[in-house]
Structures are given as C-alpha cells and as structure tokens.
Amino acid sequence: MPKTNAELAAILQEMADLNEILGANRFKVIALQKAARVVGDHAVALAALGADELKGLDGIGKGVAGRIAEWAQTGRVGELDELRERVPEGLPGLLNVPGLGPKTVQLLWKEAGVASVEDLKSALEDEERVAAVASIKGMGKKKLEGLRKSLAFLERSAGRVRIGTAMNLAELLLERVRGFEGVAEATHAGSLRRGRETIGDIDILVRTDGDEGVRAGIAKAFTGMDLVRDVLAEGVTKASVRVAAGDGPEVQVDLRMVPSSSFGAALMYFTGSKEHNVAMRERAQVRGMSLNEYGLWKGKAPRQGVGEADQLVAGASEAEVFEALGLAWVPPELREDRGELGKAEADDLPRLIEVGDVVADLHTHTTASDGALSIEAMAEAAMARGLKVLAITDHSKSQVQANGLSAERLLEHAAEVREVARRLKGKITLLAGSEVDILADGSLDYPDEVLEQLDVVVASPHAALSQSSEVCTKRLVLAIEHPCVRIIGHPTGRLINRREGLSPDIPRLIEAAREHGVALEINANHYRLDLRDAHAALAVKAGVPLSINTDAHGEADFGQLRFGVLTARRAGATKADVVNCWGVKKLMGWLGA
DNA sequence: GCCGTTTTCGGCCCGACTGTTTTCAGTCG
Structure with missing residues (x-):
C-alpha cells in the first residue's frame, strides 16, 4: 500500500492529541501539531524521502524524521502504539x-x-x-x-465548509454588519481571506471609532441577528456566534471590533495564518518592537493597545506595518509561513494573478450535454462577464448520465458552435471543443480523427477514480502525451468533503506536461478546486502553464472563477503562468486553433 | 519536539472572554 502524507499527518496529529491529553510538555504538543500540518500540506509523498531530506523541512527535526522513517519501513510508529495503550480510543x-x-x-x-x-x-x-x-x-x-x-x-455542522459556501454566508453577514450603528467598515479575514479551499470559521473585522457603549451595541446587534443559533461570547471588543443560513451548515462566526488606528494590524492579525503571524512577531521582536492586533509598537506593546501614542509605529493599514518591518506587502493568499517573508524582504514576491486578468474560459457546457443554456446563451453570459474567448466543451460519449455526445453528435455540435462563432465574430472568440473522458486505461473517449477536428480538447478523468497512484499516474500521463490534448481537466477528480479522487504522482504529471506543452487545469468550481493549491504551486515552479476554468453549466457558474483565481494565487501564479490570461493571439497560437 | 545574526540550552505569541475561581484557569484564535 502506498503511504500518503494525509495518513502520516493523521498519525502525527493523533500523537499530538494523545500527548496533550496526557499532559505532556505543551511545546512538544505544538511541535507535533506543526509537523502534522507541514506533512499534510506537503505536495510530495514524504514516506519515500531519506532522513536528511526530511530534516531539511521546516518543523521536522530528528524526532519526527525518525518516526516517519519507522512508519515508512514498518507501517507502525512504536511510540504511537504505546500512547494508544494509555488512553481510551475515543x-x-x-x-x-x-x-x-x-x-x-x-x-x-x-x-x-x-x-x-x-x-x-x-x-x-x-x-x-x-x-x-x-x-x-x-x-x-x-x-x-x-x-x-x-x-x-x-x-x-459539516466540519470545515467549502470556500464557496463560506463566502456566500460571509457576504450576507457583512451586508448586515455594515448596517449596524457605529460601523465604519467591515470585512472578512481569516482563512476565507487567504483563499483556503475549506474554512473552519468565518472571521469578520469591524472598524469603529465609537466608545465602549457603541461597541457593545454592535456586539449586541450581531448576536441578535435572526441567523444566530447560539451565542458563544459577547463583549466590547469581540462577539462569537454560531449561524446557519437556510438549510446550510452551521458555522461559527467571530466578530472583532478595533479603532481605525489599529485596523491594519488587526486585519493582519485576524487574517493569519497563525504561523505567518508568529513569524511576523518574531521579526518585530528582533527589531526591538512588538506586534499585536492593535499595532506595531516600540518596545513592549501596551495592554489592550492603550498606551503612549509615541510608542505606536504603525497600525492603521497593513502596508504600513509591513513597511515598518522592512517588508513589501504580502498578499493574504501567501501568508502561510512558507518563505513569503524572505521574498517580501527582497521585494521578490510574485505579482499574483487577479480575476480581471482572466479573459478566457476554456471548459464549459451547454444543453448539448448536461448544461442549462444554449451555445448562444453561454456566449452572451461570457461576454457579460467581459470574457474574450469561450470554449464550448461538452461531455464525451461515456458520460451517459451527463448526456455525453456520440462522435457524430459532437461533430454536428461543433458545426453549430462555429456558426454561432461567425455571428459573434468581433465580440467574442468562440471555440468548438470537448471535455473528453480519459478512460480507465488512459485512452480517450473519441478516436483521434474526431479530436483532430476540434479547436480545443480538455481531457478529464470522471470514472475509475479509486485507481492506485501508480495506475492513475500512467493513465494521466498517457492522456498528456496525446497530441490533441491541450488541457488536463480537474486532474484528480476529487470533490471537496465528498470524494478523495485520484492520487497521481504529481511531479511526474508535471514533468510530462512540461515535456508536451500541456496545461493543467485549476477547476474553479468550489466543489473541485482541482488542482489544489500545493500541486498548482509545483506546476508554477516547474514552468508548466495552468488553465483556470469554471466548468460552467449555467450562467451563475461563471462566478466561481474567483475561487479558482484564489487557488492560483495561493500557488504563487502570475498571469503569465495561466493560459486564460494570455492575449487572444498567443492563446490561439498555443491551442494551434 | 524544534530551533539558532544574543543560543547546542533554553526559549517557544499573547490578548479576550467565560465561568465559577473569591483572584484565576481553561479555551480559543
């Protein structure tokens, strides 16, 4: 059995939990928790690495490296077995x-x-x-x-909720909060602002220069909203509730209130990540300053941010806090303590892709397969969103449940797309394509002579999603090697919180994609976000182009683009790394269309 | 258990809120 990082992370987390319950040194517990996080986020399988390589990773030292080696060799960790004996399983x-x-x-x-x-x-x-x-x-x-x-x-509650669900709820709440007496500004922070694929709780930050009475009133209005199911805390600087919208999952929402002079410091603080914050505070300390949610201070920070005004170095905006620490402003999506401070110091941060940079959607569906709109209606919707290029890529014949097209229907459909394309010429470039199934053996769902007639071929896995890593890697590499394929759609087929999907050897896929000039998709649908951030980061590093597509089946789905862009930003992608941002000429040249 | 431009030993972020504590511990982020 292959040993995945997720399994390893679970082992380390369990060791942390058991140690914590048994009252072990709390820094040991924290170290194990950190190791679990680092392992879980790592893009390459760690079981195969040697001790020296492991120890080179941040947060992994002699102890954890030794246990990883033990687990890789024997499938067990002796210390964990001993811990389990001392504590009831549940x-x-x-x-x-x-x-x-x-x-x-x-x-x-x-x-x-x-x-x-x-x-x-x-x-x-x-x-x-x-x-x-x-x-x-x-x-x-x-x-x-x-x-x-x-x-x-x-x-x-559903545990961590998908980013799309959390974002909708956050925007609904922000609209309410902005209407409360005394609120000058309200915005979301936390992992939602960092663009993580799932969110544990929603953080809302309020700027208010009102006195304690005003702030208490804001907290009261917040905990009194009709969406609130439970009130966990209500004070003059924060309030905490559990809310549910409609039949959606119940989610914890924390509200924090700070004065204008502290808004930037507080936004940083509550955006996190925790690890990034720790690194920032350590940096402040080294420079004889201290950083908390109220600001950056000379010497030791005063309690509750009430101190000598001349002690305050920065705090009103994020940019001034970063600047005072000798750093360029770091985009929230990169604040994970993965080397971003070094790059910020050297002014070497990538200029990340933005939603407005995306001018093409290369993976969408119409009523020909399982979409809700006609070719023309999809084109209208794309134009309304400012897109210059739209590829119609309906499902292939094996997707029977999705009304996948036979080769014959596909060619008729392509002819229709081209007819609409002629009518819309000058307004939008419409491409006739297919989202062709990558079958279990790596072959494609249409013969080559059919695929050759299309403008763009997106090849995606839909079935046989429990193949072993080895088998599915071969399968996907075969698809990458196919001369007609330009994009691998949702490469793992995962559904967040629902289906694990494939676990291919990502570095091998990237190597093959680089060799054959194929792009790997970040499917922007918030159920998918596939490739995930860490894998997309490897592609960017290797110079393999990404393609961010909405996989739209209707008008509203185009709005999912933001989640794909957030994921690409977490991967450090610039617009040059994403084919959907290229000029029409360059894109068409790359497609060979 | 990890880590090192004060360190291979001795640190490791810190403030808000709750409940039941009569002065603070536990939890959370």
Whole structure:
C-alpha cells in the first residue's frame, strides 16, 4: 500500500492529541501539531524521502524524521502504539468538542469515566452520570449547558465548509454588519481571506471609532441577528456566534471590533495564518518592537493597545506595518509561513494573478450535454462577464448520465458552435471543443480523427477514480502525451468533503506536461478546486502553464472563477503562468486553433 | 519536539472572554 502524507499527518496529529491529553510538555504538543500540518500540506509523498531530506523541512527535526522513517519501513510508529495503550480510543475525539480542551478532557475521563464523544452524550442524559460530571471542579451549570449545545452543534455542522459556501454566508453577514450603528467598515479575514479551499470559521473585522457603549451595541446587534443559533461570547471588543443560513451548515462566526488606528494590524492579525503571524512577531521582536492586533509598537506593546501614542509605529493599514518591518506587502493568499517573508524582504514576491486578468474560459457546457443554456446563451453570459474567448466543451460519449455526445453528435455540435462563432465574430472568440473522458486505461473517449477536428480538447478523468497512484499516474500521463490534448481537466477528480479522487504522482504529471506543452487545469468550481493549491504551486515552479476554468453549466457558474483565481494565487501564479490570461493571439497560437 | 545574526540550552505569541475561581484557569484564535 502506498503511504500518503494525509495518513502520516493523521498519525502525527493523533500523537499530538494523545500527548496533550496526557499532559505532556505543551511545546512538544505544538511541535507535533506543526509537523502534522507541514506533512499534510506537503505536495510530495514524504514516506519515500531519506532522513536528511526530511530534516531539511521546516518543523521536522530528528524526532519526527525518525518516526516517519519507522512508519515508512514498518507501517507502525512504536511510540504511537504505546500512547494508544494509555488512553481510551475515543478520548481524543473529545478535543473536537468546542469548549473542551485537554485539561477538561482528562478530568472527564479520570473523574467521570467519560471515554468518547458518544459516551459524553449519553453521560449528559443519565442522571447519575451527570452528577459525576457536574462534580468536576469548574464544571457548573452553564458549562454543562454549553457542552450540550456543542454536542448538538457537532451533529449539525459539516466540519470545515467549502470556500464557496463560506463566502456566500460571509457576504450576507457583512451586508448586515455594515448596517449596524457605529460601523465604519467591515470585512472578512481569516482563512476565507487567504483563499483556503475549506474554512473552519468565518472571521469578520469591524472598524469603529465609537466608545465602549457603541461597541457593545454592535456586539449586541450581531448576536441578535435572526441567523444566530447560539451565542458563544459577547463583549466590547469581540462577539462569537454560531449561524446557519437556510438549510446550510452551521458555522461559527467571530466578530472583532478595533479603532481605525489599529485596523491594519488587526486585519493582519485576524487574517493569519497563525504561523505567518508568529513569524511576523518574531521579526518585530528582533527589531526591538512588538506586534499585536492593535499595532506595531516600540518596545513592549501596551495592554489592550492603550498606551503612549509615541510608542505606536504603525497600525492603521497593513502596508504600513509591513513597511515598518522592512517588508513589501504580502498578499493574504501567501501568508502561510512558507518563505513569503524572505521574498517580501527582497521585494521578490510574485505579482499574483487577479480575476480581471482572466479573459478566457476554456471548459464549459451547454444543453448539448448536461448544461442549462444554449451555445448562444453561454456566449452572451461570457461576454457579460467581459470574457474574450469561450470554449464550448461538452461531455464525451461515456458520460451517459451527463448526456455525453456520440462522435457524430459532437461533430454536428461543433458545426453549430462555429456558426454561432461567425455571428459573434468581433465580440467574442468562440471555440468548438470537448471535455473528453480519459478512460480507465488512459485512452480517450473519441478516436483521434474526431479530436483532430476540434479547436480545443480538455481531457478529464470522471470514472475509475479509486485507481492506485501508480495506475492513475500512467493513465494521466498517457492522456498528456496525446497530441490533441491541450488541457488536463480537474486532474484528480476529487470533490471537496465528498470524494478523495485520484492520487497521481504529481511531479511526474508535471514533468510530462512540461515535456508536451500541456496545461493543467485549476477547476474553479468550489466543489473541485482541482488542482489544489500545493500541486498548482509545483506546476508554477516547474514552468508548466495552468488553465483556470469554471466548468460552467449555467450562467451563475461563471462566478466561481474567483475561487479558482484564489487557488492560483495561493500557488504563487502570475498571469503569465495561466493560459486564460494570455492575449487572444498567443492563446490561439498555443491551442494551434 | 524544534530551533539558532544574543543560543547546542533554553526559549517557544499573547490578548479576550467565560465561568465559577473569591483572584484565576481553561479555551480559543
């Protein structure tokens, strides 16, 4: 069995959890958590690397490298096995219950015999056991009530929500918050602003120069919204709630309020990532300053940001804080502590692609297969969004459930596309293409002489998505080598939170794509975002072009473009790296159309 | 457990809020 980074990350995370519950040194716990994160985010399988290469990675030292080697060789980690013997199997799951930390979990276990989330649920319903739980020090009436609510929340929430879902909810909330008395400005921060594919909670930052009374009023209006299901906290600088819109998932939303003089520092602070913030604060310290959510200060930061005005170096805007630390402004999508500060210091940050740079969509569908609009209506929608090039790429014949086109229907359809293209000449360039299935063996769903007649061929995997890494790598490389293929669509076929998809050897795909001049897609649909950020970053590094496409099946789907662009930005892509941003002439030359 | 332009030992971010603590611990981000 191949050993994936996700499995390894889970092992390290479990070691962190078990150590935490057992009361180990907290910095050891933090180190293990960091190692789990680094491993989970790494684009190349770590099981195959040697100890020296492993130790070169940030956050991985002798200890973790040794355990990775042990796991790679034996499939086990001795220390984890020992830890598991000391703690009931379901106990770490309790750490996921909001409001429960390692101290309380340990007390629940040792003093009330609670061994899992399920067990806690039944204990809270059982009179005798509730008494045992309530007798724990610090466990009062409100704590118990909070636990009941947290357990209900866990059942209703979907865990991390997809970025598209979170963005919709955030925009709805921002509209409300901007209407509250005393709010000068409101914006989203956190992982949503960094463009991560899934979001744990929504952070909203409010700029207000009102006094405590005004801020308390904003917090009250926020917690009083009709979308609010639970209120977790309500103070004069922050409030925290759980909300749900319609039948959507329940999501935690944190609101923070800061004065104008601190808005930039606070925006940085709440945008994160945590690791980026730590690196920034360390940088401030080295320069005899300190950085918190209220600003950058000479010497030690005053409590609550209320101090001598002459101590404040910067704080009103992000740019001035970066500048005062000798750095260029770092785009939020790059704030992951993966070397961005070094580049910012050398003024060597890439000029990231923006939504407005995209002038072509090379992967869309019409009523000919499973889309909702005609060729003409799709072209109108594309023009309304300012696109200069649109490729119509309906499904191929194996996609029976999607009304995939037979070779004959495809050629008729292509003729229709070209007819509409003639009518719209000068307004938009319409291309006749296909999203052709990459079959399980790597062959394509149409014969070459059919594919040769098209302007653009996007080849995508749709079925056989549980193939082994080795088999699917060969399959995708074969498609890349096909002379008609220009773009590999959603290369892994994953659906976020729903389906794992393929796990090909990404460096090999990139190498093949480079050799054959093929682009790899970032499918912008927020269910897909495939390639994912880390993989797209490898492509950019290797000089392999990306293609950001919406895979639109209707008018609204064109709006998904922003999520594809966010993913490309996280990968460090500039507009030169993305074929959809090229001029029409250059793009047509590349397509050979 | 990790890391090194003060360090191979001794640090490791820090402020807000809650609940039940009569002075602060736990949790969270």
